[in-house]
Amino acid sequence: VNKILIVEDEKPISNLIRMSLNKAGYACTCVYDGIAAADILETERFDLILLDIMLPGADGFELMEYIRPLEIPVIFITARNAVSDRVKGLHAGADDYIVKPFEIIELLARVETVLRRYLKVGTVIEMDGLMIDTRSMIVRREGTEISLTRKEYELLLLFVRNPGTALYRETIYERVWGSDYMGDSRTVDLHVQRIRKKVGWENKLQAVYKVGYRLEAGRA
Amino acid sequence: MRFSIKMTLGFIILLSLTFGVGGSLLIMASFNDALSRAEQSALASHRLLLYTLAAVNGGAASKDDSTASTLEQLDAQGGRSWMSLRLSDGSRTLFQSKNASVFNRAMLDNVSPSRLVSMIRTTDSGAHLLLIAGQYQTADGTRFLESAYDLSPVYTARQTQEIIYRKVFAAVVVLGAGVSWLMSFLLTRPLRKLSEVTRKIASGDLSSRVSVGGRDEIGTLALDFNEMTDRLEETITELRDAMHRQEEFMGGFAHELKTPMTSIIGYADLLRSHELSDSERREAANYVFTEGRRLEILSLKLLDLLVMKRRDFAFIPSNIKHIVSEVVRLLKPVTVKLGITVKCRCEEGLCMLEPDLVKSLLINLADNARKAFDSGGEIFIEAKLLPDGCVIRVADNGKGIPETELSKITEAFYRVDKSRSRAQGGVGLGLALCREIADLHNGTISFDSAVGRGTVVTVTLKGGAVPCEES
Numbered sequence: 034v035n036k037i038l039i040v041e042d043e044k045p046i047s048n049l050i051r052m053s054l055n056k057a058g059y060a061c062t063c064v065y066d067g068i069a070a071a072d073i074l075e076t077e078r079f080d081l082i083l084l085d086i087m088l089p090g091a092d093g094f095e096l097m098e099y100i101r102p103l104e105i106p107v108i109f110i111t112a113r114n115a116v117s118d119r120v121k122g123l124h125a126g127a128d129d130y131i132v133k134p135f136e137i138i139e140l141l142a143r144v145e146t147v148l149r150r151y152l153k154v155g156t157v158i159e160m161d162g163l164m165i166d167t168r169s170m171i172v173r174r175e176g177t178e179i180s181l182t183r184k185e186y187e188l189l190l191l192f193v194r195n196p197g198t199a200l201y202r203e204t205i206y207e208r209v210w211g212s213d214y215m216g217d218s219r220t221v222d223l224h225v226q227r228i229r230k231k232v233g234w235e236n237k238l239q240a241v242y243k244v245g246y247r248l249e250a251g252r253a
Numbered sequence: 254m255r256f257s258i259k260m261t262l263g264f265i266i267l268l269s270l271t272f273g274v275g276g277s278l279l280i281m282a283s284f285n286d287a288l289s290r291a292e293q294s295a296l297a298s299h300r301l302l303l304y305t306l307a308a309v310n311g312g313a314a315s316k317d318d319s320t321a322s323t324l325e326q327l328d329a330q331g332g333r334s335w336m337s338l339r340l341s342d343g344s345r346t347l348f349q350s351k352n353a354s355v356f357n358r359a360m361l362d363n364v365s366p367s368r369l370v371s372m373i374r375t376t377d378s379g380a381h382l383l384l385i386a387g388q389y390q391t392a393d394g395t396r397f398l399e400s401a402y403d404l405s406p407v408y409t410a411r412q413t414q415e416i417i418y419r420k421v422f423a424a425v426v427v428l429g430a431g432v433s434w435l436m437s438f439l440l441t442r443p444l445r446k447l448s449e450v451t452r453k454i455a456s457g458d459l460s461s462r463v464s465v466g467g468r469d470e471i472g473t474l475a476l477d478f479n480e481m482t483d484r485l486e487e488t489i490t491e492l493r494d495a496m497h498r499q500e501e502f503m504g505g506f507a508h509e510l511k512t513p514m515t516s517i518i519g520y521a522d523l524l525r526s527h528e529l530s531d532s533e534r535r536e537a538a539n540y541v542f543t544e545g546r547r548l549e550i551l552s553l554k555l556l557d558l559l560v561m562k563r564r565d566f567a568f569i570p571s572n573i574k575h576i577v578s579e580v581v582r583l584l585k586p587v588t589v590k591l592g593i594t595v596k597c598r599c600e601e602g603l604c605m606l607e608p609d610l611v612k613s614l615l616i617n618l619a620d621n622a623r624k625a626f627d628s629g630g631e632i633f634i635e636a637k638l639l640p641d642g643c644v645i646r647v648a649d650n651g652k653g654i655p656e657t658e659l660s661k662i663t664e665a666f667y668r669v670d671k672s673r674s675r676a677q678g679g680v681g682l683g684l685a686l687c688r689e690i691a692d693l694h695n696g697t698i699s700f701d702s703a704v705g706r707g708t709v710v711t712v713t714l715k716g717g718a719v720p721c722e723e724s
Binding site: 043045046048049050052053056089112113133134135136137138197198199200201244 | 504507508511512513514515516518519520522523525526527528533536537540543544670
């Protein structure tokens with residue numbers, strides 16, 4: 034289990050991130066100011082830090098100086114969306130940058146990407162007899178390779194990464210097709226149906242009435 | 254064309270005209286005078302000679318020969334004033350001296366006993382001669398005497414004068430041109446400086462100023478110009494500041510919106526996408542609710558601020574004591590719950606103000622005061638009347654504000670302790686609102702605080718004197 038440190042002084046947001054990451058199977062610790070973050074880093078080892086820039090005590094950039102030698106990946110969380118701020122954050126050594134307001138699913142995707150980059154998440158995901166190698170982008174069932182189109186693969190990955198989550202059609206569309214959902218639900222439905230058949234998840238990929246789809250079962 | 258060249262040319266033209274015309278007139282007058290004097294003297298000498306001859310020859314028999322010899326003697330003498338003489342009887346020449354060829358016999362036709370005839374003749378050699386003819390009677394008949402006088406010295410004098418005059422003229426024009434050019438250069442130098450500075454200012458360097466002394470028109474212009482630039486710089490700086498404040502406000506506002514928005518969207522998404530336990534669901538829903546409330550408070554405060562900017566409030570005579578007691582009554586439920594005592598000492602009397610705004614100001618200040626306590630404390634509200642307004646003081650013995658923060662606390666969205674303020678439901682607009690209200694009453698708001706001892710906020714409102722009531 035990956036351990037994530039959340040450094041965010043806004044309690045509601047900190048709590049929100051913690052709840053969402055817990056649901057996705059991560060272990061989280063929350064601290065609410067820069068000094069506490071530095072203190073906890075002395076004693077505990079984390080796989081990833083989510084760091085707010087505007088913090089009481091020591092701000093995110095100051096804290097970065099402290100974190101860099103520890104070689105822990107960092108994702109900045111901030112309300113400021115100026116390009117100069119983003120550049121400054123990345124220069125300071127952040128691995129990614131997420132701007133408030135953000136959607137949880139986006140945060141999860143970024144967390145997973147960064148963790149994968151640091152090989153802290155296995156590159157092979159196993160779920161219900163299905164083996165997905167995210168490096169070679171190959172899906173196997175009991176040793177047999179299943180051929181999927183690019184979009185089908187991405188859709189499958191989205192479900193696998195968010196098990197037990199009711200994914201709304203617009204969310205799916207935005208994530209996989211990368212543009213705003215225009216009410217064209219057929220695309221999503223069609224692809225979900227094809228995945229179901231190809232990987233044999235007719236019962237696992239459940240339709241949620243008026244919402245979208247949900248992958249039953251937890252992560253193996 | 255440059256101004257200095259224009260001025261120089263104008264000066265040269267003026268100089269040439271006056272000097273040329275004046276000089277020429279002077280030379281002409283002097284020449285005419287000299288000429289007429291030479292003529293008069295020649296005529297007088299001719300007349301003298303004529304009378305002498307007439308007197309000598311009068312009545313008696315012909316003495317032409319003796320006359321001729323007399324004339325010859327006279328002519329041969331040094332010191333004679335004429336150049337040439339001729340005596341004739343109209344057709345026959347009785348005597349003639351050298352150079353008699355200059356005489357013109359036609360002149361004799363116009364001669365009468367009482368009248369001399371004179372004319373000026375220019376000879377081929379360039380000499381100017383005055384020819385005079387006269388007549389007198391002898392026993393033998395009419396005798397004509399002609400004489401020629403040399404006027405050349407008069408003409409030569411004029412020529413000499415003209416040569417000198419031309420040299421002087423040239424010198425004067427050259428000197429005049431030089432002086433006028435120098436003068437115009439010196440006169441236009443401040444103007445050139447002015448235009449240089451104007452260009453600098455136009456290209457954005459607002460700190461440039463003209464350094465032109467003197468109390469003349471150009472000096473005044475420079476002073477006016479500098480004053481104008483001062484105003485301009487002031488206005489532009491003010492505009493920039495206002496823009497900067499606006500941007501900061503917008504930035505703060507966006508930040509204040511984003512945080513609750515993130516929470517609301519996130520928790521709502523959590524609620525709709527996941528199977529949550531009862532306690533989790535309640536927690537998420539609670540966050541949606543409280544963050545929503547926070548947005549509501551923010552929007553209300555923002556609305557208050559916007560309304561304040563309209564600045565069309567009417568001040569009415571209000572009893573400050575009543576306003577304070579009402580605020581205390583409004584706050585009672587909160588203060589009682591938190592174990593805070595509120596004390597008041599207010600003067601009774603009327604002053605001009607907008608009662609709703611002042612109430613809002615007092616509520617904000619009292620609310621800030623109660624947030625300064627971790628547990629119970631004391632808030633002291635004091636109001637005093639001024640001739641044209643009132644002073645309200647709100648003091649608490651809470652935790653106080655660090656001195657370094659005092660200057661920033663009336664900025665919108667600024668909070669000394671962000672997480673504490675959030676926990677207490679603050680959005681960072683209260684004191685910005687208070688300052689706005691004080692401004693509206695032509696007043697001030699000041700803070701006096703010591704960490705650990707408490708804060709005193711002094712608000713001076715100057716809504717004007719209460720008009721005397723008509724009985």
